[in-house]
Amino acid sequence: MPELYVAGQRCTVAPASNLLDALHGAGIAVPYSCRAGSCHACLVRCVRGEPLDAKPEALAAQRREEGWRLACQCRVVEDLSVEVFDPVRDGLPARVDSCTWLSPSVLRLRLLPERPLRYCAGQHLVLWSTTGVARPYSLASLPGEDPWLEFHLDCRQSGAFSDAARQLNAGDRLRLGELLSGALHYDPDWQARPLWLLAAGTGLAPLYGVLREALRQDHQGAIRLIHLAHDASEHYLAAELAELARRYPQLQVELLSAAELPAALAELRLVSRQTLALLCGHPASVETFARRLYLAGLPRNQMLADLFLPHAR
Known part of the structure; x- marks a missing residue:
């Protein structure tokens, strides 16, 4: 034994x-x-x-x-x-810069690490609370442009970390753990290809970072972003996305509720075989997106997806 x-x-x-x-x-x-x-x-x-x-x-x-x-x-x-x-021994200290509500259920957490953290748009990071709760969250910030690390926390349901985050104030301390790479990123070689970004809920967070990275790198192909939310009040970056669409004519933004999604997906038409799709959110939503894109003619190997798996409470 x-x-x-x-x-x-x-x-x-x-x-x-x-x-x-x-x-x-x-x-x-x-x-x-x-x-x-x-x-x-x-x-x-x-x-x-x-x-x-x-x-x-x-x-x-x-x-x-x-x-x-x-x-x-x-x-x-x-x-x-x-x-x-041990987050005290092995983690990177960070200070809360701000903690604000973007919608009735989405909390925006901005952290300032004790030393600069090198990361890429689309990555996620393990956050540790002072009580020893660890959860991975996607980065919504843009490296080299935003002075903070930004996260969008889904607080619709009670959770060990989200409940603690509700009590955070500017100046409070957290610890940062592993920096993780998923499927979502932006590749400069994609510059001329059509890019579809499909997000459900706070799956918008990493895609918002990827979108801004693509625009920063002067992406030339058409970009279509679809955000699925429970209702209109949960399109928590609507103003920011509208401003980007105003500034960049190649960007099209669609904000959909669950009731509107089936009809909108049914109308999806592939305009180029070079299209790439980045998907993020709850597994069921991502699978719905992927199935419709496949039926529209997009090969699975041209879809990149990160799933937001349900957390232990």
């Missing part, structure tokens, strides 16, 4: 036990959100021994060389000594 060493404790675990479950069984409060290897909240560092990793590609090579693993994706197959991610 393999032994697990953590935080000065030693316990025996069943062979091939899930590492996250084993840590919780030992009373170690390792945070987690998705259990799918996407959120990186359950990061641990292997000091001695090696677990069986089902998703090694989820971490950058340098992080793996440093011993970091995602506990939810690992199984204990031999004696193993680990250290859990």
